[in-house]
Amino acid sequence: MLTVGDDAPDVTAPLVGEETEPFRLSNRRGTGPVVLAFFPAAFSSTCTEELCTFRDELGQFTELDARVFGISTDLPYALSQFRDKHDLGFDLVSDNDGAIIDAYDVVDEWDHISLSEVAQRAVFVIDTEGIVRYAWRADNPGQEPDYDAVADAVESVA
Template sequence: MVDVGDEAPDFTAPIANGGVEEATLSDQATPVVLAFFPGAFTSVCTDELCTFRDRLGNFEDVGATVLGVSVDLPFALNEFRTQNDLSFGLVSDSDREIVDAYDVRMDFADLGVPGVAKRAVFVVDDDGEVSYRWVSDDPGVEPDYDAVREAAAAAASDTVEADGD
């Protein structure tokens, strides 16, 4: 499993951002908050991404880029963005390469739904390293948004200090 201090697995994947484009992790403004979620249009995932939406200014204040990541198709993710007024991009990992690279794949065996993302958050710093990791085996648990914001702020200040040296 990818852990704090590890190099973040880079990826290029479709991103739902009102249209459908390709996004590469290493091309994003850092720090990057990767918020993995099991599926669009589900209750806890909707609550989680709407909380990121409502707190987006807190992340933008420290220069962080927030990206949601799920195995949903980009067209579904665009509709999810529209219905929930999300202004950040949602990465489509329909081939499950990203969830596998970050080792956050799980099955909803009771529902017969294999290969979705665990609810997880990674913060990637300017050096491409993971500076924060939170992974839940319980899809009903949301992340500690304040801790994620603090981690993004710390990663951003490390970038500023490195640039200022």
């Protein structure tokens, strides 16, 4: 299990922003902390609330040169629609093959709707050297992160 002090796995996947382009985590480090916010499903109620909270709190992160990336197993098209609908000011990463949730050990199963691999709601803060400085995993799909704790973690490594 990935914990504080571990090297953050370097991952690649489609990045959904203004355009869809390749994403590699190691290329996004160096200027400030990186916040990886894993969420199970675009357009679901808790995920929408969570990512809109990150959107609304993003000002404090950009002042610290932090970059926020939302990550789910949704396809790039769905993430693009989700990002546009909610005017998210940060990019989303499509882990459509499950490699990232596997690397970060945040795989969840929703047997009740026959989904074998979705992202467990989780947040990681990674410093400029690629070290995990904050790690949180939800105990259940409806649990949101402690946003103040995430902000404190970003501030501590900025």
